[in-house]
Amino acid sequence: MxxxxxxxxxxxxxxxxxxxxxxxxxxxxxxxxxxxxxxxxxxxxxxxxxxxxxxxxxxxxxxxxxxxxxxxxxxxxxxxxxxxxxxxxxxxxxxxxxxxxxxxxxxxxxxxxxxxxxxxxxxxxxxxxxxxxxxxxxxxxxxxxxxxxxxxxxxxxxxxxxxxxxxxxxxxxxxxxxxxxxxxxxxxxxxxxxxxxxxxxxxxxxxxxxxxxxxxxxxxxxxxxxxxxxxxxxxxxxxxxxxxxxxxxxxxxxxxxxxxxxxxxxxxxxxxKMGVYKMIDARANALLQIEAGAKYYVRFVRDLVRILPKRVLVTGMVAGAAKMTWDHRELVSKYIRMYVSL
Known part of the structure; x- marks a missing residue:
């Protein structure tokens, strides 16, 4: 100050x-x-x-x-x-x-x-x-x-x-x-x-x-x-x-x-960003940093599993996967297969 x-x-x-x-x-x-x-x-x-x-x-x-x-x-x-x-x-x-x-x-x-x-x-x-x-x-x-x-x-x-x-x-x-x-x-x-x-x-x-x-x-x-x-x-x-x-x-x-x-x-x-504010800010920044990485997609899919009906989820994931880079498709496909097998 x-x-x-x-x-x-x-x-x-x-x-x-x-x-x-x-x-x-x-x-x-x-x-x-x-x-x-x-x-x-x-x-x-x-x-x-x-x-x-x-x-x-x-x-x-x-x-x-x-x-x-x-x-x-x-x-x-x-x-x-x-x-x-x-x-x-x-x-x-x-x-x-x-x-x-x-x-x-x-x-x-x-x-x-x-x-x-x-x-x-x-x-x-x-x-x-x-x-x-x-x-x-x-x-x-x-x-x-x-x-x-x-x-x-x-x-x-x-x-x-x-x-x-x-x-x-x-x-x-x-x-x-x-x-x-x-x-x-x-x-x-x-x-x-x-x-x-x-x-x-x-x-x-x-x-x-x-x-x-x-x-x-x-x-x-x-x-x-x-x-x-x-x-x-x-x-x-x-x-x-x-x-x-x-x-x-x-x-x-x-x-x-x-x-x-x-x-x-x-x-x-x-x-x-001090004390609790600092802790919250650090966590928010960490989430932003991994947003483009594999951890983001794990959380993303997990949340979709919780929120969306199964049929809507699978259809949406397949459509979205077509637009993703090859590096991320394999990971997402893995979670689609895991969900469909539930």
């Missing part, structure tokens, strides 16, 4: 000039600070927030400072609301260049305790998943489309999706099971989409702040955290902007950690 000093977080912010940013949850906290900073560097900001009055205040503050912004009431758990948000950005500014699905909630309900009614367990409150995961999934899916709207073929214009994870993307939070699950999933989304986005010259990143002094943190949790250095909101906003604007392709698909009130740290893609 490498530290990103505060004075480096905005090194590439000039790339924001006239870029169109769609951001959710910018009525307060991290989202509001990020929107203000984006606009101060020339971005056109389109805000979607359930707190419409708060979002309008953010817009007013941006406009008062000479920037350009607008907002729309948006419940991120409602697909049509998010579509309307992206459509507004295109209708007003002609494009979407950066997407930041920032809206989020803390652990809602009490998943760790089972509640009973009439002697039977009551369905748990899953609003945390609805907002923190499904809302992000909706925005990410829409980003796949809207980041390409009115984009010239081969264009190198800045395009980015910045997801908001958490320290809970990497460790478990006691009494925060669904929050932890949602933030683990957000990191997984970033890692899964990186190859696609990279091929299309679109940046993707995930920001992982420790607890910050924002409205999302319950008062009880703030009491527990009293005396512990918290991540600062301005630094988190700077990390988001750095992730979106850094032109170095080696930083695409990376995570940025903000563990406390110290500097942000960039985690290269390769450093995701």
């Amino acid at each position: 490498s530290a990103i000093p505060d004075d480096k977080l905005y090194d590439y912010a000039s790339r924001l000039k006239d870029r169109v940013v769609v951001i959710t949850g910018a009525a307060n906290g991290i989202g509001r600070e990020t929107a203000l900073q984006l606009a101060s560097h020339g971005a056109k900001v389109v805000i979607g927030d359930l707190d419409n009055a708060g979002a309008q205040k953010t817009v007013s503050d941006i406009e008062r400072a000479g920037g350009s912004a607008l907002s729309i009431k948006c419940d991120v758990t409602v697909w049509d609301d998010q579509v309307a948000l992206f459509e507004l950005a295109v209708a007003k500014f002609g494009a979407v260049d950066i997407v930041i699905p920032n809206a989020g909630v803390t652990e809602l309900g009490n998943f760790d305790n089972v509640v009973f009614k009439n002697g039977k367990p009551v369905k748990p409150d899953t609003r945390t998943i609805d907002v923190n995961l499904n809302g992000v999934i909706y925005a990410t899916h829409l980003a796949l489309h809207y980041l390409e709207v009115n984009r010239e073929f081969g264009s190198t214009t800045l395009k980015a999706l910045v997801l908001i994870g958490s320290i809970a993307s990497w460790l478990g939070i006691t009494r925060g099971s669904l929050y932890t699950a949602s933030k683990h999933a957000v990191l997984g989304i970033m890692r899964s989409l990186y190859p696609t986005f990279s091929r299309n010259n679109i940046r993707i990143a995930c920001i992982h702040p420790f607890f910050a002094d924002t409205a999302i943190v319950p008062v009880a949790m703030k009491v527990v955290l009293a005396g512990i250095p918290l991540a600062t909101v301005p630094r988190i906003a700077g990390a988001i902007i750095h992730a979106a604007t850094n032109p170095d392709p080696e930083t695409n698909g990376c995570a940025i950690l903000l563990n406390d009130d110290g500097p942000a740290f960039m985690v290269p893609r390769e450093e995701f």
Whole structure:
């Protein structure tokens, strides 16, 4: 990991000039600070927030400072609301260049305790998943489309999706099971989409702040955290902007950690592969290495034996064998004969 000093977080912010940013949850906290900073560097900001009055205040503050912004009431758990948000950005500014699905909630309900009614367990409150995961999934899916709207073929214009994870993307939070699950999933989304986005010259990143002094943190949790250095909101906003604007392709698909009130740290893609991650990655790489060899075909045939009806399997193998190299035909034929004799 490498530290990103505060004075480096905005090194590439000039790339924001006239870029169109769609951001959710910018009525307060991290989202509001990020929107203000984006606009101060020339971005056109389109805000979607359930707190419409708060979002309008953010817009007013941006406009008062000479920037350009607008907002729309948006419940991120409602697909049509998010579509309307992206459509507004295109209708007003002609494009979407950066997407930041920032809206989020803390652990809602009490998943760790089972509640009973009439002697039977009551369905748990899953609003945390609805907002923190499904809302992000909706925005990410829409980003796949809207980041390409009115984009010239081969264009190198800045395009980015910045997801908001958490320290809970990497460790478990006691009494925060669904929050932890949602933030683990957000990191997984970033890692899964990186190859696609990279091929299309679109940046993707995930920001992982420790607890910050924002409205999302319950008062009880703030009491527990009293005396512990918290991540600062301005630094988190700077990390988001750095992730979106850094032109170095080696930083695409990376995570940025903000563990406390110290500097942000960039985690290269390769450093995701530690501990259990490293073990899984090693096994995956080993499978890829033998994919073209005899062991692959042994496993391939064994799995087909398990999955397919016998007649379909034999017919398919015979047809496929006709296209294989002579080196592999003998091995496959052996397993066909073995299966037919069963």
